Amino acid sequence: MVDNDTDSKEQLELTSEEKQKKVCFLCSFKCRKKLRGATSYLQEYCGNTSLHGLKYMGEERRPLIERICWIFAFGLSIYACSQVILKVYRKWENSPVIVSFADSSTPVWQIPFPAVTICSEVKYKRSAFNYTYINQMLVKKKELSRMKHEFRSLLCEEDEYIENASLTTDTSLIQFFQEAAPPCDDLFYCEWKGQYENCCGYLFRPILTEEGVCYTFNMLATSQIFSNNMTVEGFNESYDIYAPTDHSWSQWTAQDGYPNSESIETYPRRGPGAGATSGLHIYLRADPEDYDVRCRTIGGFKVLLHNPSEFPRMSQQFFRAPLSQDVVVSVKPNIMGTSKELQEYPSSRRRCLFQRERHLQFFTHYTQRNCELECFVNATLRSCQCMMFFMPRHEFPICGAGSLTCVKNVTEQLQYLEIVNAMKLERSKESKNEGCNCLPACTELNYDAETSMGEFDVEKIFEAFNVTESEYTGKKIGKLSIFFKEWQFITSRRGELYGQTDFLANCGGLLGLFMGFSFLSLVEIVYFFTLRLFNNLRGKRRKQK
Incomplete structure (x- = not known):
């Protein structure tokens, strides 16, 4: 068992x-x-596939060596194709924008005549302010008024530190600038569109810049340039910038231009045409008795051509119009537009900003220069707890002579940050910008000036025309002529270099070239x-x- x-x-x-x-x-x-x-x-x-090389790898009676060779060739094609596509993608990602010329030319009457801001190097009348006398009083260690100390430091380019200087001041300083400045009638006499006009009552209006009291032509009113909460204090109503009474305001913007229904006679004034006979001619005057070499070593005038919607920065961009010279300025407009296809791109890729993408706190119109000025205003307010006298402000204290060192440090710091950010941007497209980050406007209007000059001897002119008595006798006189160089000009345009369709077409072509691949x-x-x-x-x- x-x-x-x-x-x-x-x-x-x-x-x-x-x-x-x-x-x-x-x-x-x-x-x-x-x-x-x-x-x-x-x-x-x-x-059965249309891809090249795969049918040889799939045949039953092919030797192993042939299969290995075709596998190697197919893998090499995939690698080469992927590398070339990667290069195309990087090009599409890094430089999707191309700048080209427009298909047709633009007549000058479709754009405004440039805004012309002129600042005299004579900052005061000797009867109101005597810089030489003030220096003599300082040498003798005599006390001077705070207003004269600040005028000397802010407008006479005096770097000497003032002991016990106040950090802030009030609007009485601006009123003193106005009272001490030479009146407009003593500086200009104008000719516009071939007709002599009253410079100060019809064409030019006063404006306060870092150069003190200056005069501007064809610039938008302060109410149109600045936002509602910003003011330019210290000037009375007669010193504000406004349109002449015989012209009407237009809804012109750099991005949209003039409305189609706008008339020829509008403001800002349109370009009257090309050539010296249809431009702006200004006779510049200065009294030698008011010229003080200790305040400004170079005489004459500073001139800036700018967009009518921009606030002028005279210390950054200008050309000189010396006295006893006939200065001729031929203007060539420069417009940079942007195609509609780029509106969907982020601003970091197209390198410009549309008006709707960046709203400034102080200005109604976005331009790169307005943005930079606002950045400077905010940085000065943060670091120095005040704002310079020429800046647009709203109940902010005005920097006095004691804050000039702080303001100078802010300017140098912003310049340094711009350089650092530009270097970071070249290395990495995703780097954060710590500076102003003021990109150009997507529709930008600038004016390029070509200058030439010759001798303008007013005494010989008076002698040739038998002028014995004149209000110009004893004064230094110069002439400035500004006009458009040509009747038409070619605009530039940012366009799409590689769109999504172009990128897909390039990828499809490369895949077809290397592998016979299609949709x-x-x-x-x-x-x-x-x-x-x-x-x-x-x-x-x-x-x-």
Whole structure:
């Protein structure tokens, strides 16, 4: 009985081992069958696909060496194609914008005549302020009024530190600038569109800049340049900038231009045409008795041509109009526009800002110079707790002579940050800008000036025309002529270098060149490994049933 039991146990063990072997055999058979099915399906795909080289890898009787060679060639094509596509993508990502010329020219009457801001180097009348006398009093250590100390430091380019100078001042300083400055009638006499006009009552209006009291032509009113909460204090109503009464304000902007319904005689004034006969001619005058070399070493006038919607920064960009010289300025407008396709791009890629993308706190019109001035105002207010006398402000204290060192440090710091940010931007497109971040406007209007000059001897002119008595006798006189160089000009335009369509076309061309790949090749891949595979598997199951 014992032997029979042991035999039966051994038979059971053998049968279990045989069962395991049978199961393993069946599993391996099924795996081999599935593998052969997958291989045959891949061979079917390789034989029918439009991709180059795959049919040679899928042929059944090809030698192994041939398959290896074709696999290597196919992999090399994929690698080369991906590297070239990567270069195209980087080019599309880093430089999607191209600057080109417009298809047609633009007549000058479609844009405003440039705003002309003129500042005399004679900052005061000797009867109101005597710089030489003040220096003599300082040498003798006599006390002077605070107003004269600040006038000397702010306008006469005096770097000497004033002991116990106040950090802030009030609007009485601006009123003193106005009272001490030579009147407009003593400085200018004008000719506009071939007709002599009253410079100070019709064409030019006073404006306060870092150069003190200056005069500007064809610039928008302060109410149109500054926002509602900003003012230019210290000037009475007669010194504010406003449009002449015989012209109407227009809704002109640098981005949209003049409205179609706008008349020719509007403000800001349109360009009258090209040539010296249709421009602006200004006779500049100065009384030698008011010229003080200790306050300003160079005489004459500073002139700036700028966009009518920009606030002038006379210390940064200007050219000189010396006395006893006939200065001729031929103006060439420069307009940079931007196509509508670039509106969807981020500003960091197109390198410009539309009006709706950047709203300034102090200005109603966005321009790069207005943005830089606002940045300077905010930085001065943060660091020095005051604002310079020429800055637009709203209930902010005015910097006195004691704050000039702080203001100078702010200017140097902003210049340093701009350089650092420019270097960071070249290295990384995603770097954060810590400075002003004032990109150019997407529609930008500038004026390029070509200057030439010759001698203007007013005494010989009076002698030639037998002028014996004149209000100009004893004064130094110069002439400034500003006009458009040509009737028409070519504008520039930012356009799309590589759009999404161009990028896809380049990628498709490269894939077709290296691999014979197309959109239908992608459809084939999806079809073979989804719909066709599902239908084949379902057909086999039906046959098995």
